Structure formats: C-alpha cells, structure tokens
Amino acid sequence: MSEEILVNVTPRETRVAVVENGMLQEVHLERASRRGNVGNIYKGRVARVMPGMQAAFVDIGLERTAFLHAADIARVAQADGIEAATGGGAANGATANGHGHAALPSICELLRDGQDIVVQVIKDAIGSKGARVSAHLSIPSRCLVLLPQAHTLGISARIEDEDERTRLREIIARRTGENAPGYIVRTNAEGANEDALAFDLAYLGKVWRVVQENIARAQVGERVYEELSLPLRALRDLMHEDMEKVRVDSRETFDKLVKFVTKFMPELAGRIEHYTGERPIFDLFGVEDEIQRALDKNVPLKSGGYLVIDQTEAMTTIDVNTGGFLGARNLEDTAFRTNLEAAQAAARQLRLRNLGGIIIFDFIDMGDPEHRRQVLRHLEKSLAGDYAKTTVYAMSPLGLVEMTRKRTTESLARQLCEPCPTCSGRGVLKTAETVTYEIFREITRAVRQFEANQLLVLAASRVVQRILEEESTAVAELEQFTRKSIRFQPEEHYTQEQFDVVLL
Template sequence: MMGMEILMNVTPQETRVALVENGVLVELNLERARGFGLVGNIYKGKVNRVLPGMDAAFVDIGLERAAFLHASDVAPAHHEALPEGEEVAREPIQRLLHEGQEILVQVIKDPMGTKGARLTTHITIPSRYLVLLPDNSVVGVSTRIEAETERERLKTLLGQLQSETTAKPGLIARTAADGATHDALKQDVEFLEKLWQSIDERAKQAKAGSEVYADLPLSLRILRDMAGVTLERVRIDSRETLQKVTEFANRYMVELLPHIEHYPGERPIFDLYNIEDEIEKALDRKVELKSGGYLIFDQTEAMTTIDINTGGFVGHRNLEETTFKTNLEAAQAIARQLRLRNLGGIIIVDFIDMTQEEHKRQVLRALEKGMEKDYARSQICEVSPLGLVEMTRKRTRDSLAHQLCEPCPTCGGRGYLKSAETVCFEMFREILREARQFDAQELLVLASQSVVDLLLDEESASVAQLQEFIGIPIRFQVETLYTQEQFDVVPV
C-alpha cells in the first residue's frame, strides 16, 4: 500500500506543493512570488484608528489595506501565566491601544476579498515540535496528544527546559512532539530562543509599517508542519529547492533525508498522478461520483453549499438503497473536496433525503471519518429536520478558487447574464425615452452581436412597429467588445 507522498513543482514565480495519499491528490498548497501568504509573519505596526464600537483597531503594517486587530487578540502589557481554563478579564480597546501607537503584531488570517489581514499581539513562533510564546510563561501540550502519561511527560520536560532559558518564555508542545526525546525538544528550544532574539532586535530598529519576520517559504513550511506524519517520499523538480529542503531536513528532520529525491523526469511532475486534471476538477461546480451521481458546490460570501444528486445512478433494489449508496459515496467525496478546495467557514450539505435513521447515522459517520485526516479543525452537526448537515471548517487562507480565479468580468460573479430578449425589451424602452427627449433624425443602436441578431430576426416586426410609432429610422451596429447586457442608443 502506498503512503503519503509530497510533490513539489517549483518555478521562479510560483511554488506548488501537492499532498498525495495512496496515489490520490488530497491537498494542494501554492505560493506565488507576488502575494505570499502572510499568516505567521510579524510586523512592526502603527495603530491607525481605534474603533470602540467594534472593540477593535485598524493597524498599518505596510500593506495595501489596513489590518484588523480585535481587543480579544491584544495581550495585556504584563501577561502572567494563568491556570488552565481561566481567562484574564478583558479591557475595552480604547484602554489597550491609542492612535499612533507602535506595536509588534503577527498575522493570523490572510487578507481575503475586501477584508484586510487579521492580527494578534500574542506572538507565537513555531518550530518542529514546539511553539514559543515570548510574552507569556505558560507551559502547555496540544489537545491532540491524548495519552495522559505522554501529556505529563511533556509538561514536565517543557517546565525543565523553560527553567534553563534566560527569558523564561511560554512553550507549547505541538502534536508532532508526541514521543519526542529530551534532546530533540532541547534543540528546538535553543533554535526558538535564538530566533526570537534576532526578531526582538530587528523589531527595536524597524520602522512602523515594516516586516520584522517572515514565516518559512512554503517548501520548508510544509515539511515542518508534516512532522510526525510518515512520508514515503518527497519529490522535487528543482535542484535549488532540493538543496534548501535537504539542508532544512538535515538540521531539523534527519529521518526524512533518505526520502527526499530530485525529480528529473521529462513529464512535468504534476502529470504523475493526473494532478493538473484534479486541480481543474476542483475548480468546477460539478463533481462526478463513480456511481453516476454528482455533487454541486456553490461558494457564496456567507457559506458554501453542497447539493447531492443521484444523476444517472439508477441503483440497486429500491429508492432508499440507491439514496443511501449515493450519500455514502458523496460523504467521502465531500471530505476530500473540502480539503482539496480548501473551503472554510460555514458549509451546508444537502444530502438526498433518507427515511431510515440508521442510514442517516452511517452517512454522518462516513463524513466524520473522511474529515479525520484533515489538518483544518472541523465541526459537524446532526442531520437537521430539513435533511441538511451543517458543518464548519477552520479557514486560515483563501480557497483554491479564490487563489486561482477571479470573478467573471462579464457577469460580475453573478453566474448568469440577462438574456438577449430581456436586453432587447430594455432597449425598446430606452429608444422610446430618447425619441421623446431628443429631436433626432435617426437613432443609432450599438449592441452585442447576439442582441443585434435577435433584433433583425425574431424581433424585426417589433422593431418595424417601433420605428413607425416614433416616426424616425433606427439603425443597428454591432459592437464586438460589448457584453450581451451592454447597449447604447445614440440620437443622430
């Protein structure tokens, strides 16, 4: 059985990293030379505006749009470690920040659409096994490490390592720290301490609105975050990146070294598992299921909806059985597509109605099981009385469609156009309006090919009637650059 494989396709303009599981693409990450992801980057910011009504502030970090900092993400000046489960009473934003103030901030959400980046002043710096919290002194363990004995071992170890540091920063064990040795954790702490010192020095000298620290490039970040996952191999089609990845692995992930290899093939690396085709499919609304059924994905501002149809699947013995089989297959496909498309926020799944409670339970279980391998946190609710499943998936970066596409300039993202017939009737109303207003000898109508064709063919009798009514001739001219909805009526 094949395991997890990473393929890296690198060009000077773009790095694309594909995660392939058992020969199937499950996740795609990309980073372009322009517009890198900003999550994890640290900036010296300047408070632009304090908004008491929103309990937040806008901060200039040198980007096109001001970034957003909510009061809940502002650390109090002297932050003591609190016992687990306790929270510090929060001050209102106007007590925490003032306009013109310079602060060190970290991006926790990339700018998306019209929204600026989201910030925090709780700085965290991750390494392979740990996360360092320079303004805190907490010692914690990721909740995904469940064994009580391992949690205790790590807490004790981290407490010991923290006491050996000069600044006594907070340390949290990541999921990958499960089973890590004392020496491995010690190395991480030393690396993080050095890194924080250099960030701190740079921050003191930096001008407001400038970057102080950028997270690792995608090719290295993906390996750091995959720590603890057994990788069969990492194939890279660029010698330069191969060298950087090998150096990084040599320093932090020695066990990965034998699995890293250069891909010198004639065929592009992403042709290996039909990855380019899979990316194309992940941008479509419709996803075909093997049984003949299909899914329809619709991404809106507020949520993503997924509709399931039996399509050409005539199925087994009866309707309930057909429905159940299609829904089961759909649940597995949805789990994969959510990860591949990187869809986040609220997701509503409209499964085909099932009558048997046991079938509903099994479909829900199949969806939960499919989501287990996903790194993004998700929450799935029970089937609602209307047969819908509501779920959320944590969103930290833009979806694949938002990264690779832009709204259609013709329809402006609506997904449909006014029909040629509708435009003709709008035009008739405009002609009547203009004929009354202007003393013209003739009216010139500029429109798209499809609209002019309709006017001269099916609507020619209406045009003749209209000419007779207004008493002046109407001349039509095709404007090739006009969309179907655009037209002009010009008095001549």
C-alpha cells in the same frame, strides 16, 4: 496509507501537492507577486479604535489596514521601547467564549488611536476584508510553537497517549525552567527524543532574540519576522514518519529542503528526492487535471450521483444529488448509499479546494435515524485527516449539516481565478430577450432627451440577430412611434448584456 509531497517550482510560482494513495488531497501555492502574510510579525500603529465592534484597525504597511479584535489582546505592557499588547489567548490555555476570553475589557481600555503595537497576521486578507491580526505572538518550529508572552505549556490534542503527553511535558519543563516563555508541543513532537526537542528550544530562543532586536529598531509598517517559504513550511508542517517521499523538481529548492531536513529531522533526510524526469512532475501524477476539476462546481461520484459546490462570501454550500444512481433496492437505501459516498468525497474536496468558514451540506433526505447518524459519523471520520480544525454539528430535520473549517488563506478557486467580467461573478447572464427590451426602452428614453435624425444600436451579435429575426415588427412600430430611423450593428467583442444607443 502511501503519502507523498510533490513540489513544483517555477521562477514566479511554487506549488506543493499532498498525494495520498495516488489521489490528490491538498494543493498549496505561493506566487512571488503576492506571498501570503500569515505568520509574519509587524510593528504596526493603531489607525482607528472601533468601540462598537470591540476591535481596532491597525496599519501594518499592507494595502488595507488589519483587523484586531479585543479577544486577541490581553493587556498592554511596556516592552522594547513601544507599547505592545501581550498576554495569553485561547491557544495559551485561556477560557474560550468564541473569541478566547470569558469576559473582555473594553477595546478603549486596551488601545488608543495612534498607539504602536506588535502584531502577527493570523488570517490573510480575503475578498474585501483586510488581514486579521493578533497581539498573541507565536513562532513555530518543527516540534514546538513558542508563545513568547505566555508562561503556559500546552500539548497537541492529537497526541492521545497519556504517557507520551507526560513525557513531553516533563522534557520541556526540565529544559526551560520556571520563568520560561510558553510553548505548545506540536503533533510532530510525538516520539521525538530529548535532543530534538532541545534543538527546537534553542532554535526558537535564537529566533525570538532576533525578533526583539528587529522590533527595537523597526519603523511602523515594517515586518520584523517572516514566515518560512512554502516548500519549507510544507516540510515543517506536513512531513511525518509515514510520509514516503518528497519529490521536488528544482535543484536549488531541493538543496534547501535537504539542508532544512538535515537540521530539523535528519532521520527523514533520505526521503527528499530531486525529480529530473522529462514530464512535468504535476503531469506525471495527474495533479494538473485534478486542479482543473477542483475549479468545477460539480463533482461526480462513482455511484452516478454528484455534488454541487457553491462558494459565496458568507458560506459554502454542498448539495448532494443522486443523479443516475438507481442501483439500490429502494429510495431510502439509494439516499443512504449516495450520502455515505458524498460525505467522503466532500471531505476531500474541502481540503483540496481549501474551503473554510461556514459550510452547509444538503444531504438527500433520509427517514431512518440510524442512516442519518451513520452519515454524520462517516463525515466526521472522513474529516479526521484534515490538518485544518473542523467542527461538525448535528443533522437538522431537513437533512442539513452545518460545520466550520478553519480558514487562514483564500480558497484554491479564489487564488487561481477572478470573477467573470461578463457576469461580474453573478454566474448568470440576462437573456437576449431581456436585453432586447432594455434596448427598446433606452431608445425611447434617448429620443425624448436628445435631438437626432436616426439612431444606431451597437449590441452583441446574438442580440442583434434576435431583434432582426424575431422583433422586426416591434422595431417597425418603434420607428413609427419615435419618427426616427433605427439601425442595428452587431459587435463581436460586446458581451450579451452590453449595448450602446448612438444618436446620429
């Protein structure tokens, strides 16, 4: 499989695209005006403890207070001159009940209003919700994740070879000693030599010492550790042995990437390339067109079927339709073939659109249990390459499949778009007929409340045209009923639902 990373840099925006076999799989963007905060560590202050929610709201200097659940706090200890919630969460090897602990103490036992606390953003503010934070701090490097408050060692589940897992565990144990902090060995560490792991250990030790110094002198709301910029994060998290090339269209960013790769993964340094072509790099590889298509609700399938993707506050639904696909022998076979293609296409769309949370697939009904099993297995196989954690549940009798995908940032559509000002995000508009009758009711209401000789109605051109052409009799009756003259004036800049009744 051929993989490339494309980095497009402009003064106010940086974008990273992951392309596999010539097809766009992921898009990440970062804007200077609002960089994401995931991974950043802040010195915060508890604004309000919420016993009924087993959580607290913490002021970390952002626009909205952050949300901290009791599961993300193990105990409260004195550290660096402030009270800091510390301990090991699910990532540190604790048992999990959905929040990472089998039995949680009351939030009131862990925190109090006005208490200072060091927390890390684990999920950016999304919609009307503030950022989600954790008191379990973690600092990643190329091969490892430092868990400074824990004393456990975890190995990525994606490293499946038992001999390799044992080798990595022995190296880390030998290099750190008994009282060392906790570490997670990342997938990138597979095959890494001892020198590379030792380098990461030294790097993380230096970073943590700087963070401790920053915590000691920081004021509430100050950031004490900042995650890497998008291009460097992309190399740290996405670069691997099979990545053929990283093309970047900025000389300055190219130099930074080369320096970073030379330091952390020198064997891959030759794969960084400065793109100097005339055509924009995203145009050359068709990325711009793919991004535009990723904002559409409908996704066409090669067979003639299509997906309809709807993202709401609570969940994302993906509806599968056969469309014009009639090539199979019978209805069951048509449904099966379309569902197989849809499962693969949908898995790609989840990555491309960065859709997360609860996702529900409405596959075409299939009567054959073996077909249902194969579609589910194909969906799971198609999701295997996703960097985000996914969990797929069994297909229901109605052909619905529920799944979850870990979400840490807004979806692509919510990063690039805003709710339509005309429909306010509803996705539908009142018809001209509906607005007409609203105008008639408003005229009646206005005449009863206020004195006027005549009335002027300002409305969208389409609405005025409909009133004058199709409702002229109704207008005459209304003038007779109100004993007022009514004049209609089209306004080009009015939306279809907008109108004003003016008394003259």
